[in-house]
Amino acid sequence: MRAASLDLDLEVFQGPFDLLLTLVLREEVDLLEVELADVVLAYVDHLERTGELELEAATEFLVLIAALLELKSRLMLPGEEEGLDWEPQEAAEELLARMLEYARYRAAARFLHERLAAESGFRYRSAPVPRALRRASLEVAEAAYDPELLGQAIGGLLRMPPPLDLHHIPRPSVTLDQRLAHLRKLLSDRRSFPFEDAVAGADRLTEAVTLFALLELYKAGEADWQQKEPFSPITVSAPAKETE
Amino acid sequence: MNELARIVEALLFLSAEPLGVTELAGAAEVSEGEVVEALARLREHYAEGFRGVVLREVAGGFALATDPVAERAARRLLARPRTPPLTQAQAECLAAVAYLQPVSRPEIARIRGVASESAVGTLLERGLIEESGRSRFGAILYRTTALFEKLFGLAGLDSLPDPARFDPSPEEEGELRDRLLRAGDARSAG
Amino acid sequence: MNELARIVEALLFLSAEPLGVTELAGAAEVSEGEVVEALARLREHYAEGFRGVVLREVAGGFALATDPVAERAARRLLARPRTPPLTQAQAECLAAVAYLQPVSRPEIARIRGVASESAVGTLLERGLIEESGRSRFGAILYRTTALFEKLFGLAGLDSLPDPARFDPSPEEEGELRDRLLRAGDARSAG
Numbered sequence: 360m361r362a363a364s365l366d367l368d369l370e371v372f373q374g375p376f377d378l379l380l381t382l383v384l385r386e387e388v389d390l391l392e393v394e395l396a397d398v399v400l401a402y403v404d405h406l407e408r409t410g411e412l413e414l415e416a417a418t419e420f421l422v423l424i425a426a427l428l429e430l431k432s433r434l435m436l437p438g439e440e441e442g443l444d445w446e447p448q449e450a451a452e453e454l455l456a457r458m459l460e461y462a463r464y465r466a467a468a469r470f471l472h473e474r475l476a477a478e479s480g481f482r483y484r485s486a487p488v489p490r491a492l493r494r495a496s497l498e499v500a501e502a503a504y505d506p507e508l509l510g511q512a513i514g515g516l517l518r519m520p521p522p523l524d525l526h527h528i529p530r531p532s533v534t535l536d537q538r539l540a541h542l543r544k545l546l547s548d549r550r551s552f553p554f555e556d557a558v559a560g561a562d563r564l565t566e567a568v569t570l571f572a573l574l575e576l577y578k579a580g581e582a583d584w585q586q587k588e589p590f591s592p593i594t595v596s597a598p599a600k601e602t603e
Numbered sequence: 604m605n606e607l608a609r610i611v612e613a614l615l616f617l618s619a620e621p622l623g624v625t626e627l628a629g630a631a632e633v634s635e636g637e638v639v640e641a642l643a644r645l646r647e648h649y650a651e652g653f654r655g656v657v658l659r660e661v662a663g664g665f666a667l668a669t670d671p672v673a674e675r676a677a678r679r680l681l682a683r684p685r686t687p688p689l690t691q692a693q694a695e696c697l698a699a700v701a702y703l704q705p706v707s708r709p710e711i712a713r714i715r716g717v718a719s720e721s722a723v724g725t726l727l728e729r730g731l732i733e734e735s736g737r738s739r740f741g742a743i744l745y746r747t748t749a750l751f752e753k754l755f756g757l758a759g760l761d762s763l764p765d766p767a768r769f770d771p772s773p774e775e776e777g778e779l780r781d782r783l784l785r786a787g788d789a790r791s792a793g
Numbered sequence: 794m795n796e797l798a799r800i801v802e803a804l805l806f807l808s809a810e811p812l813g814v815t816e817l818a819g820a821a822e823v824s825e826g827e828v829v830e831a832l833a834r835l836r837e838h839y840a841e842g843f844r845g846v847v848l849r850e851v852a853g854g855f856a857l858a859t860d861p862v863a864e865r866a867a868r869r870l871l872a873r874p875r876t877p878p879l880t881q882a883q884a885e886c887l888a889a890v891a892y893l894q895p896v897s898r899p900e901i902a903r904i905r906g907v908a909s910e911s912a913v914g915t916l917l918e919r920g921l922i923e924e925s926g927r928s929r930f931g932a933i934l935y936r937t938t939a940l941f942e943k944l945f946g947l948a949g950l951d952s953l954p955d956p957a958r959f960d961p962s963p964e965e966e967g968e969l970r971d972r973l974l975r976a977g978d979a980r981s982a983g
Binding site for chain 1: 666670671691694698702717756757779780
């Protein structure tokens with residue numbers, strides 16, 4: 360959307376932005392009474408609503424609002440303030456000079472556009488030079504490179520690269536032995552405990568290894584375990600001691 | 604076509620960039636005057652409108668290019684458009700650089716009334732402008748490239764039209780002035 | 794020259810590869826018969842011995858090429874870009890070939906720890922290395938050329954600088970190749 364057609368709903372004005380501009384320039388709306396911040400807010404609202412920032416339209420808006428701000432700030436300067444004896448004509452003259460300069464480059468840009476379009480039919484050749492002409496010919500070739508270059512390149516290749524730093528990748532390291540020891544300690548301390556307790560706060564890999572350790576203990580006759588139904592809690596217990 | 608004209612034709616055919624008279628004379632080991640003469644002969648052969656290939660004077664040198672008559676077929680053959688068009692912002696920045704070079708980005712921004720980073724960046728990327736030292740205040744200066752002249756079919760920067768040609772007409776200027784002055788009067792009235 | 798002949802001329806001018814009648818007809822949207830006729834007209838214009846550019850019928854179609862009359866001048870013109878500085882990748886590939894020749898591209902890639910197609914291609918194109926048979930596993934082997942020795946001012950391959958001088962880690966004496974491969978493995982492990 361062009362910035363000019365931005366819909367405004369201000370205290371002193373309702374309608375599209377470009378109409379506001381026209382009315383301001385015709386003095387049918389007093390610029391001093393226009394809250395330019397509201398215009399900016401309306402534009403930002405519009406951007407948020409549509410969710411797209413079209414660069415051309417945004418640029419146009421910025422140019423227009425900047426011109427309005429400049430004009431308004433000059434209108435607001437108290438005329439009698441000392442040191443700021445800018446006549447209204449001077450202010451306007453400076454603005455005018457800048458607008459004329461911009462108009463010149465806008466027109467020059469149009470010229471370039473047209474020129475580029477007119478040239479678009481001409482294509483230049485970009486084929487590679489024939490292979491034979493791409494090489495230095497052997498007969499007339501002269502030393503152009505330093506052999507040290509090769510020594511340095513091969514020396515660089517001999518350098519062992521530093522080992523890759525992987526410490527930022529968390530690598531869970533848990534061994535079966537560790538988990539076996541963990542379960543044995545729980546068994547001797549408590550005789551019976553929920554499996555949940557054995558893996559409290561552990562990651563998935565540790566859980567898996569712990570379960571595997573439990574199966575090992577069961578196989579070796581060091582532990583029993585019970586689960587009433589699938590997915591229900593598992594209770595681990597020391598086997599009844601036969602020799603006691 | 605004499606031998607020198609044939610050689611010049613072959614060199615222009617091979618070279619990806621426009622070649623100047625000096626380069627051509629150096630390669631062919633003849634005087635620049637002889638090259639100029641050979642180029643005149645070539646130009647007869649390559650008069651626009653008769654051949655599929657034309658001789659163009661661009662970017663301070665000479666180059667062979669295809670005639671627009673073949674553009675449609677070329678696009679089909681090469682399956683790519685020639686150059687993407689410029690956006691309005693890019694064209695304005697390019698115009699400022701072309702006419703004011705060397706010129707800094709703040710200066711471009713002042714003329715356009717908006718920051719121009721993105722457009723200047725794109726022009727740099729596309730090789731249409733390049734850096735050209737620094738201003739007294741340390742800002743990077745920009746100028747146009749040979750590619751710019753080539754793509755815009757300019758024999759040189761002299762071939763750019765007088766920028767005064769683009770100034771608003773006295774009527775437009777007068778209207779603008781009236782509007783602004785009225786706004787200014789409002790101030791003194793208020 | 795009629796319009797079709799002009800278009801065919803332009804297409805041949807633009808194309809880096811020879812163009813067949815079918816391709817030309819497709820691009821110009823005319824029948825193959827018409828293209829054949831246009832080519833005959835073009836051939837009159839490009840009769841050998843009269844122009845700097847000639848029309849050649851080569852494998853796979855038609856192509857424009859420079860006449861040998863311009864070869865000396867062309868070499869002189871293009872002399873500068875023939876020995877551009879080597880990039881780091883090119884220098885490494887060239888060093889690997891120079892010290893280990895004959896060596897295959899997979900081996901170069903292993904030593905460098907990265908694929909090396911583009912650098913090897915450039916070295917081939919500039920005539921610094923050439924093919925030298927095949928390895929047991931069918932990979933193309935490369936060696937350096939006489940042009941390489943000339944451009945590096947080497948009396949022979951024996952004159953290559955001793956790599957030990959540049960070796961940052963003079964560990965145990967060992968085969969250069971083995972040590973390079975080990976370093977390369979560590980590189981590609983990353």
